Amino acid sequence: MRREATSSVPTELKPGDTEFEMGVPIPGVILEQSQWAQTALKKLPEEGLLNLETLFGRIAPTVLEVGCGNGRFTLSSALRRPECNHIAIDILPAVVRYATRRANQRGLSNVRVAVCDGWRFLSNYLAVGSIDEIHIYHPQPYADPRDAGKRMMTPDFIALMHSRLIEGGKVYLQTDREVYWNYMRQVMLPLFDWEELTEPWAEDPHGRSRREMLSVGQELTIFRSVATRKSGLEAEEIQRLTESSPLPQFQVERKKMPYRRKRR
Numbered sequence: 001m002r003r004e005a006t007s008s009v010p011t012e013l014k015p016g017d018t019e020f021e022m023g024v025p026i027p028g029v030i031l032e033q034s035q036w037a038q039t040a041l042k043k044l045p046e047e048g049l050l051n052l053e054t055l056f057g058r059i060a061p062t063v064l065e066v067g068c069g070n071g072r073f074t075l076s077s078a079l080r081r082p083e084c085n086h087i088a089i090d091i092l093p094a095v096v097r098y099a100t101r102r103a104n105q106r107g108l109s110n111v112r113v114a115v116c117d118g119w120r121f122l123s124n125y126l127a128v129g130s131i132d133e134i135h136i137y138h139p140q141p142y143a144d145p146r147d148a149g150k151r152m153m154t155p156d157f158i159a160l161m162h163s164r165l166i167e168g169g170k171v172y173l174q175t176d177r178e179v180y181w182n183y184m185r186q187v188m189l190p191l192f193d194w195e196e197l198t199e200p201w202a203e204d205p206h207g208r209s210r211r212e213m214l215s216v217g218q219e220l221t222i223f224r225s226v227a228t229r230k231s232g233l234e235a236e237e238i239q240r241l242t243e244s245s246p247l248p249q250f251q252v253e254r255k256k257m258p259y260r261r262k263r264r
């Protein structure tokens with residue numbers, strides 16, 4: 001029987017339960033423990049690339065989510081596309097614990113979750129031309145000007161994504177900060193074809209991520225795009241375009257989140 005969980009604490013859920021977050025189901029159903037998967041990627045190589053075939057036990061298209069938070073998008077995508085490998089990373093161990101537990105409890109053997117910085121993961125562990133899709137939902141805007149240097153979407157990071165994607169690979173981007181959005185469009189355009197979406201994602205109409213759901217609750221405008229890697233660019237041209245792009249030195253307005261909860 002499919003029961004609705006009254007709590008969002010993963011440990012209190014029972015087989016057959018649906019887990020909810022802000023009244024919206026988290027994709028998938030909790031399985032019997034014997035069917036759980038082991039999705040934590042605890043040990044990254046000391047040096048050298050990750051071997052994706054060894055990691056997943058197969059060769060398959062690979063979807064990467066950077067800054068995955070509590071994992072809602074990766075869960076949804078991995079359930080919908082069992083034929084794809086999924087890697088979800090975030091720098092915050094607390095949110096990675098939630099994402100890992102949720103993927104485990106849903107038996108998602110096509111998912112691996114790791115605590116890692118986005119730049120480090122792409123540059124150290126992924127081979128050139130190895131990733132089919134990169135998803136980034138609501139990259140941390142960092143409202144304090146002293147933290148502007150921590151913003152992930154720099155020209156160098158965009159060039160790094162370009163190099164790790166396959167021919168025709170895609171970057172899915174979303175934010176509720178217009179100033180960050182305008183910046184991303186400007187610095188992505190030299191290396192990516194840029195398509196903006198005017199509607200929510202068809203597969204996740206209630207929100208693709210926790211932050212999206214919070215933003216919808218606040219009636220904020222959400223900016224979404226699918227960017228396709230441009231091909232035929234020489235390395236020197238990419239370097240020139242990257243060096244001539246501005247750094248993310250814009251001012252971000254502070255926004256108060258109405259219902260920040262401890263539980264993810």
Ligand SMILES: C[S@@+](CC[C@H](N)C(=O)[O-])C[C@H]1O[C@@H](n2cnc3c(N)ncnc32)[C@H](O)[C@@H]1O
Pocket residue numbers: 066067068069070089090091092095116117118119136137138139140141152209210211212
């Ligand atoms: C605003 S939250 C959005 C989380 C989730 N994507 C969502 O939409 O609900 C930004 C996330 O990015 C993570 N993050 C920030 N900088 C990062 C980096 N350099 N590498 C990986 N993750 C990062 C944060 O820990 C946080 O979980």
